[in-house]
Amino acid sequence: MSPRAQRRPGELAFAVALLAFSLWLFAEAYKISGFSGLSTPGVFPMLASGLMVASSLAILVKVLAMGPAGGGLRRFLADITPLRQAVMVALVFAYIAAMPYLGFLAASGLFLFASIQFLWRRSVVLTALVSLAGLAAIHVVFTLVFQVVLPKGTLLRGLI
Amino acid sequence: MLETLGYLTLSWLDPWLLMLTAAGTLAGIYVGAIPGLSVTMAVSILISFTFKWSVNDALALIAGVFVGGVYGGSRTAILLNIPGAPSAIATALDGYPMAKRGEAGEAVGLTTVMSVFGGFVGIAALALFAPLLADFALMFTSRDYLLLALIGILLVGTLSGESFAKGVFAGALGVLIGMVGLDPMTAEGRFTFDTITLMGGIPYVVAMIGFFGVAEAFVQLHRLDLPAVKQKIDRVIPRLADLRRYFRVALRASGIGTVIGALPGTGGDIAALLAYDDAKRATKNPQVPFGEGAREGLVAPEAANNAAVGGAFVPMLTLGIPGDAVTAVIIGALFIHGLKPGPLLLVETPHLFWFTVGNLALANVFLLIFGLTGIRIFTKIVECPKAVLIPLIIILSAVGSYAIQNNPIDIYWMLLFGVFGYFLKVYGFQVGPVILGVILGPMMDANYRRAMIGARNDPATFLWDFLSHPISCVLLIAFLALLISQTPLPRLARAALRRRRPPDREAG
Incomplete structure (x- = not known):
């Protein structure tokens, strides 16, 4: 080299x-x-x-x-650190920080929506649909196939 | 004998294991094919989800993903000229020109059959040589394990990344990450900074997910747009005459792949490049020149990288030393399930060994089935935009990190390793040696200290032991030869020569 x-x-x-x-x-x-x-x-x-x-x-x-x-x-x-990476790191950080309060599902849903909207820049409706589909897939895979315990939030007393 | 046969065919006869292997192989093909998703990434995340499963279930799934993933990279290499995995870099050289000529289907078919062929050669080598090596390895002492581990890290460090110094740095960093926590021999804290959180150490699966999953996701953000190239796909089932014609190339390549895979630290990516190079030199009159769509150039790397899978399991199962980054991660999985890969694995848990052999073979059968079907759906799925994929990878990584200990702190570790890994990657470091270091570090530490205590803390006796025992001596020579080939001395001499000439600004 x-x-x-x-x-x-x-x-x-x-x-x-x-x-x-x-x-x-x-x-x-x-x-x-x-x-x-x-x-x-x-x-x-x-x-x-x-x-x-x-x-x-x-x-x-x-x-x-x-x-x-x-x-x-x-x-x-x-x-090296374009806006894209910096924003994504900030989003991931916010996602991790929010998880104990919002619970896994709500926090992941928001994170998916925000980051896909930021990276993909399509219509809000499409982003929402894609995030929902992704979230549903993740939920099914984790709770049914892998039976992983997911973090629950304190905000809604673990309802979601 | 009958018992062994039972273990071998366990996953073939149990419908649940059969299903898991099939699912793993299919998922692996996609993981390997989608650029940005790697087998190492998938296996590290999978470990955290499957550690509550029974060992057989977890291993069946992981073996499937491994076999499928190594192959999957070739699909995108042929169809899009983007190697889905490092082991498919050589495949793209001749695969894509074939696709451009309208022979995409044929290329995929030939690749599949030859991959499966290579896979079986690797597995046969595993079944034949691992028991022999394990018997031999019973004679190994702490010194020898120390040397083997050093050789492994050194090989990964030298063969990947920009420079030897960067490889050494990454390997040593991994060793230190593995050291954090209470010392297993004296229970003294190391790098714990008097906090309870760090006493248990940093979970290595979290480090793996951070370095391979999150860091890679951040790197992929640089390349959000995948050019969509549509290929015409016609005949997929390869011609019998073609198979016969390229049999010799495939056999040679499989041999290379198995040996390279079995060397500690080197895996499918290096095997594929070496086999490609070998095929190029060995083929005197190719029908089509290499680089313009030679079928030999397609067959060799693909047979080699799949043969390397079986090869990589040899040192992993017999010595506890991973053959490459993926097997390093799989060793992590075995530890989690309470197994100790090493020469005693074959004595204490022979069923596990034969189960793995049978399972890898089964995964290759599924590879043949899935490889020759579903290519049209495949091209649609691979076009999944990265803007959607990357956030999903991050969520998977977060859940994976959390699932190990149900500890939210681990997700922060994951992000930290992800960001650090991103910068390492951007500046030309490889993260493979880090993971090897994490897995091998504690083992090297324990073996070094055992050897030193055995020499009564006398450095002279310690060094003499390396020379006076034949196995240690051979390994030491191998280690030193490897080290000397990498010292800056030859490079400095070359640099001195270069300085006399006018500086070449465009180099690199």
């Missing part, structure tokens, strides 16, 4: 973040049992996090050798 000449937008920051993350994990691994023995619980975590530090250093060196991506924040937003 021939090396790329240019970084991806945000790649340098990501490489630095990975290194920082690895160093922090190494410090945490050291705290488990330090260098007190060769078969202590902390040895393997230290080896693994040490490998992470070494490999993230190697990654960082390679990234530094490449030319900058150019385009700045705007390109990062366009290529």
Whole structure:
């Protein structure tokens, strides 16, 4: 594989973040049992996090050798975290947060409707129909085939 | 003997298991075919739904999905030029040109029959060699398991992704995720930050769903629009003369597939590419040149990737070391059902082994049936818009994460892993090594410490043990050879050469 000449937008920051993350994990691994023995619980975590530090250093060196991506924040937003991804992550987060209150079915229905409407951009009626069909399918599969316990909401006292 | 036969045919005779295998295979074909849905994703989510089932039921469904999914990728590769799964990348090279010439039906038919052929070769190898390997593996010590696991992670790390460093990083990250929680040997907390939540560890199925399901869904958001290409489908049942003609290619490819599948860490995607390459070199005078619709180029990768399924089960069931990412996930399923894949699995639970063999064979029979029928409906379903599919995947993932422990916190873990996995993928990391690390990490830790304690904590004795025992020594040599081939030294030398020439800006 021939090396790329240019970084991806945000790649340098990501490489630095990975290194920082690895160093922090190494410090945490050291705290488990330090260098007190060769078969202590902390040895393997230290080896693994040490490998992470070494490999993230190697990654960082390679990234530094490449030319900058150019385009700045705007390109990062366009290529790496476009609005679509950001909105979806926010929707998923809202979905998880709402589940304990609304219950699984209502929260999933709303999430399906909102995200399909956002991604698909068809008429509201069509989106609603598709979400309902999807929800019905999920409900049947989970409660009948897999018999999974689904989270119930506190809002309607577990009615849905 | 009679008992073994009973286990082998269990899923063939029990209508419920028969139905589950059929359903799994059919679902697998679609999962494999729809770009954005992967077998690994489907199996990780399925584990969380099936862990309350009996082992046989769960395994029947999972085996079906695995077999169907590896094959399914070829359908979209042929019809739309979009490999539905990584193992179908080589299939698209010659499959799509065939479809463009109006031979889509023939391509699908030939692919199906050769996939099933490859599948049976892989299963035969599993049935023949796994018991031998398991006997042999009884001689393995902790050191050897440590080395085997290292080789597995190293292979996945080197063969996938952009660079060795990224593979190592991903593997080590997985190992650390597997370490979180109470140490099984001393019950000391590791990375628990004095919270009770983390003491039980991070459920690995949640990590799998996050990395394979949610992260992939976020990546797919970049490619929402699937070009709809309509293909004319005529004759599907392949000609007998064609089958006879490509038999040798298929046999060679199946051999390659089985061996590659059986190597710890390498699976169908690599097997398919290698077999394609081999067929290209071995075929002196193809009727049609490779890349323009050569049937050899279609037969080889498809026979190989299905043969790799049986191959991948060999190290998984005999050594407890997954052959690829999907088997890593299936090992997770076996753990959940209280089984310990390893050399003793064949001694303690032989019925499970023979059941799996019979079941894989059954799944291949269903593959033949479903592969040669229902192609017209298929093209309609695959055109399901991703804008609808992705939210559904996310809901499935959320339910799957929740179902393991009925704990809402796990869904947040899933989202966290999903977002992290998304960035890893975007920046050229592979998530396969992470999952292998999660599964193998705790096992490597325990084996390392056992070996070290066995050497009375003396590093010199510990190292000498690796050299003085023949099995350890051979494995060590294999490990080192693999490692040296990946050191930056050869690359640095090449880079130095390149620097003397004017820089090539367009590379990559």
